[in-house]
Amino acid sequence: MPGTSGGRRAWTLPAAAGAASVAFGAGAGELAAALLAPPSSPFVVVGSLLIDVAPPWAKDAAIALFGTADKAALLIGIGLVLLAVAGAAGVLEARRPPWGQVLIGVVALVGAIAASTRANPPMLAIAPSAVAGIAAVVALRFLLLRLRSRAADAADRADAPDAAGASDAAGAADPADADAAAAPRVDRRRFLGWAGGAAALGALAALGGYALQAGSRTVAVIREAITLPRPASEATVASGTDLGIEGLTPIITPNGQFYRIDTALAVPAVDPSTWSLRIHGMVEREVVVTWDELLALPLEESVTTLACVSNEVGGGLIGNAVWLGYPIRELLARAQPAADADMVLSRSVDGFSASTPLPVLQDERNAILAVGMNGEPLPAEHGFPVRMVVPGLYGYVSATKWVSELEVTRFDATSAYWTDRGWSERGPVKLSSRIDVPRSGQPLDAGPITVAGVAWHQHVGIERVEVQVDDGPWREATLAPAISVDTWVQWRFEWADAPSGTHTLRVRAIGADGDVQISKRQGVVPDGATGLHERTIEVR
Numbered sequence: 459m460p461g462t463s464g465g466r467r468a469w470t471l472p473a474a475a476g477a478a479s480v481a482f483g484a485g486a487g488e489l490a491a492a493l494l495a496p497p498s499s500p501f502v503v504v505g506s507l508l509i510d511v512a513p514p515w516a517k518d519a520a521i522a523l524f525g526t527a528d529k530a531a532l533l534i535g536i537g538l539v540l541l542a543v544a545g546a547a548g549v550l551e552a553r554r555p556p557w558g559q560v561l562i563g564v565v566a567l568v569g570a571i572a573a574s575t576r577a578n579p580p581m582l583a584i585a586p587s588a589v590a591g592i593a594a595v596v597a598l599r600f601l602l603l604r605l606r607s608r609a610a611d612a613a614d615r616a617d618a619p620d621a622a623g624a625s626d627a628a629g630a631a632d633p634a635d636a637d638a639a640a641a642p643r644v645d646r647r648r649f650l651g652w653a654g655g656a657a658a659l660g661a662l663a664a665l666g667g668y669a670l671q672a673g674s675r676t677v678a679v680i681r682e683a684i685t686l687p688r689p690a691s692e693a694t695v696a697s698g699t700d701l702g703i704e705g706l707t708p709i710i711t712p713n714g715q716f717y718r719i720d721t722a723l724a725v726p727a728v729d730p731s732t733w734s735l736r737i738h739g740m741v742e743r744e745v746v747v748t749w750d751e752l753l754a755l756p757l758e759e760s761v762t763t764l765a766c767v768s769n770e771v772g773g774g775l776i777g778n779a780v781w782l783g784y785p786i787r788e789l790l791a792r793a794q795p796a797a798d799a800d801m802v803l804s805r806s807v808d809g810f811s812a813s814t815p816l817p818v819l820q821d822e823r824n825a826i827l828a829v830g831m832n833g834e835p836l837p838a839e840h841g842f843p844v845r846m847v848v849p850g851l852y853g854y855v856s857a858t859k860w861v862s863e864l865e866v867t868r869f870d871a872t873s874a875y876w877t878d879r880g881w882s883e884r885g886p887v888k889l890s891s892r893i894d895v896p897r898s899g900q901p902l903d904a905g906p907i908t909v910a911g912v913a914w915h916q917h918v919g920i921e922r923v924e925v926q927v928d929d930g931p932w933r934e935a936t937l938a939p940a941i942s943v944d945t946w947v948q949w950r951f952e953w954a955d956a957p958s959g960t961h962t963l964r965v966r967a968i969g970a971d972g973d974v975q976i977s978k979r980q981g982v983v984p985d986g987a988t989g990l991h992e993r994t995i996e997v998r
């Protein structure tokens with residue numbers, strides 16, 4: 459019969475199972491964060507949430523107690539609380555399954571909520587906490603099973619003469635009973651081996667995650683320390699270009715709101731001091747430019763709208779920024795492309811490539827090697843330290859981020875990343891327009907209603923925007939002044955007397971070249987969507 463030590467063991471081993479399982483899960487969560495959603499490490503997001511919700515006196519007390527180690531103290535504190543909860547989950551699961559698993563689920567849910575309520579959460583923000591929770595539950599069930607089968611084995615051996623009956627009884631026994639009755643005979647050492655192994659695997663996974671992110675952490679520090687040179691020529695954005703209508707996308711898209719599209723699972727970490735761009739292929743002479751050399755050149759500011767070929771009609775995969783960079787045409791002039799070359803294949807450090815027609819990089823437009831975006835170094839996810847920006851072409855054939863190489867070549871000699879996957883080898887941006895306000899579902903009263911949005915035809919310009927209400931005539935909207943032909947332009951239309959009921963608003967743009975926006979609906983493959991954006995609204 460279990461004595462005092464057996465009674466203690468009845469909960470120490472399940473508690474150890476709980477702690478080891480949660481250590482295993484937490485490690486898996488950290489590794490998942492490094493791979494899938496770097497800013498969403500469960501520990502960091504829960505810590506950040508606590509910092510945000512902690513009352514000022516608690517913060518002051520923490521700083522008074524721990525000084526500059528207050529953040530380390532917080533993380534250690536979270537770890538200790540987690541360990542205590544984990545032990546409780548183990549005991550709970552052994553006695554009252556599945557409540558231990560439920561407790562772990564609740565902890566994972568706290569992580570997921572913390573991750574998704576951070577500013578600019580990444581798409582997979584909740585994934586690390588989900589992975590952590592699932593891994594911990596699987597490990598807990600596995601370890602408790604070990605505990606039970608050890609107990610059963612022990613019971614078996616003890617009752618050898620009636621082996622069959624004993625194993626039946628052990629198999630059917632309530633796990634709590636089996637645990638309590640057989641605890642003294644449990645092979646402690648073997649069980650602790652399994653538990654220790656699980657905890658060690660967790661630690662290894664966490665270390666792996668940390669190592670994976672070490673590069674990007676270093677680069678983030680380097681980026682913070684950079685002061686970009688003053689532009690040799692500045693861009694001006696006249697205030698009238700933004701109509702200042704609530705709900706209308708701002709004329710300049712803040713970096714944090716700029717869409718991000720790329721094939722990079724983990725954002726490439728490129729140290730500018732080791733970065734260089736090599737221009738080679740069908741050229742008179744190879745040119746290599748380093749970061750320091752690039753920054754020493756006269757850099758120009760330009761405003762260019764960047765659009766993704768995957769942008770659906772009315773979609774948000776488009777943004778407008780003030781870029782700081784150096785004209786690619788100047789660097790190509792140094793390299794002297796061969797007369798029969800017609801394409802530049804740009805490559806990034808992560809293997810992505812884009813095919814840009816050579817003449818587009820040689821004409822007078824602002825096709826640049828960009829180092830700055832809206833007054834700061836390129837954010838890591840937008841190509842730090844250097845990317846291409848080319849007015850008039852979709853990103854997939856021009857806007858290579860983390861760019862490292864320009865190969866001067868021919869369209870009939872080679873092809874780019876997305877061309878090999880069924881997209882067109884050339885991708886001029888299609889003339890298009892979008893309604894931003896009123897938003898769908900926005901409560902509207904009969905009477906005057908402001909309709910507003912953006913229109914773009916990069917490197918051509920917008921001549922006119924027209925709005926159609928239901929099946930009425932097309933009526934001209936008012937255009938804000940454009941920054942240039944390379945940027946989108948805002949438009950507004952005052953609908954003087956909207957009657958109550960359900961209405962459809964439709965928009966179309968006319969380019970400076972007289973082209974009218976194509977109304978025939980076409981999907982994004984292979985070279986960009988066509989069709990008119992329309993929005994159904996309810997007027998009361």
Ligand SMILES: Nc1nc2c(c(=O)[nH]1)N[C@H]1C(S)=C(S)[C@@H](COP(=O)(O)O)O[C@H]1N2
Nearest residue numbers: 717718719720721766806810853854857859
């Ligand atoms: N290295 C690299 N550069 C890339 C891509 C990529 O997958 N890898 N995607 C391109 C595509 S399809 C677009 S639309 C733009 C998007 O740039 P953004 O993420 O800065 O908005 O980057 C382009 N540059």
Ligand SMILES: [Mo]
Nearest residue numbers: 766767853854
């Ligand atoms: Mo794209």
